[in-house]
Amino acid sequence: MQDLLGRLTALDPDASETLKVVSYFDTLIARAVGVESMLRGAAVLSGATVGQRDPRQIIRVRADGVRIDPIDPGGRWMLRESGPDVVVWIEREGDPHTNDGMILERLTLALGILRARRAGDPGSAVELAISEFASDGERAAALARLRLPVGPVAVVAxxxxxxPPAQHPSVVVATRHGLTRATIVAAGAPVDQVWTDAGxxxxxxxxxGSGEHLPDSWKEALIAARLTTDSEPVVAAGDLGALLLVATAAESRDVHPDAAALARLDPRSRDLLDAVxxxxxxxxxxxxLGRHHSSVQDRLTALIDVLGYDPRTSRGHARYVLARMLFTLSD
Incomplete structure (x- = not known):
């Protein structure tokens, strides 16, 4: 498939983009992601809001992967039937783009396969349990199907x-940051006991927390996963303390100027600041760093002028740590 994509890109860019759409939805089908994840994938591919209306609800997902308020499509946009009393659409103002038809076609096919697979499937229950948009009744029914252990539970991203082994219910979810597995575990369960070959x-x-806390736990797990490094491959949101509040608040805001300042630096400069x-x-x-003391001092002096603060002071140290975290989350 990748070799064919490379050849088509040289011969016919439009054809190669169509094949990428097919390949992308094939991946989502193979991963057995849920309805919202399917719509999120279509929104990312099309660069426009994508929606689905079924007898129970309307789901709309923006191009950046954020779910938004439901509205009925009426006849304003390109629609496709996706099953009995189910339609999907792309909210494109003006003429449809080249691959809008293909995206809707593959989306309807993928959703049909998903419905056939998902009757009583534990994955659908996990996705409902961690979704902030599920109703209280839907979440309660999903939790009952999962038969979770007694006591507090958490989500691992x-x-x-x-x-993981079958006793740990999980599902692959399409997020703004790519395909991610959500696994529900008992509170305090060590990762090496969930995945015996974590490697x-x-x-x-x-x-x-309780089952009602799972949507918050999932959002926190996604933040923690993005803060992992090769030297710290497991990050628990609870260990972030007040930093978790800042990270959660930053998710819905533009990049902070301090984080933007770090983004403008080269990796070697950021490594120097990290070391200091x-x-x-x-x-x-x-x-x-394996460098001479005077050269590090000279470079640090220049970087202080760029940042507008000295990371060696107590307040500057705290400011840099926050800026570094926000830069990582925005990267």
Whole structure:
């Protein structure tokens, strides 16, 4: 498939884009993602809001992956029937784009396959349990189907593969940041007990609570997963303390100027600032970086002018740590 895409890109860009649409939905079908994830994938591909209306509800997802208020499509946009009393659409102002028809065609096919697979499937119950848009009744029914262990539970965000053992209910979800597996575990369950062969698996763990807390735990797990590194492959949201409040608030806002300032720096400069902040000493940072003390000091002086604050002071240190986290989340 990838070789064919490469050849088609050179011969016919429009044809290659169509094949990418087919390949993308094939991946979502293979991962058995839910309805909202299917719509999110179509929205990302089309660069426009995508919606579905069925007898129960209307779901609309913006191009940036955010779910928005339901409105009936009427006859304003290109529609496709996706099943009995079910339609999907792309909210495109003006003429449809080249691949809008193909995206809707593959979306309707994928949703039909999903409905056939999902009758009583645990994955659909997990997706309802962690969705902030599910009604109280839908979430209660999903939790009853899952038969979760007694006591607090949490959500773990991880790459789609590997999947956990069957006793840990999970589903692959299409998020704004790519396909991510959501797994519900008992509070405090060590990751190496959920995945016996984790092998450096990078995961984020949400805070624990009752079943009604699962949507918040999922959002926290996604934030924690994006803060993982090779040296810290497991991040628990509960360990972030007040930083979690800042990270959650930042999700719905533009990039903060302090984070934007770090984004404009080259990686070598950010490494130098990280070393100074971690080591609390220019000399120790120079040793860690394998550079001469005077060169690190000179570069730090220049970077302080760029940042507008000194990360070695107590307030500057806190400001840099927050800026670094926000930069990572916005990257």
């Amino acid at each position: 991880s790459p789609p593969d590997p999947s 450096g698996l990078r995961v984020g763990i949400g805070t624990s 902040v971690d080591e609390l000493s220019v000399r120790a940072a120079a040793v860690r």
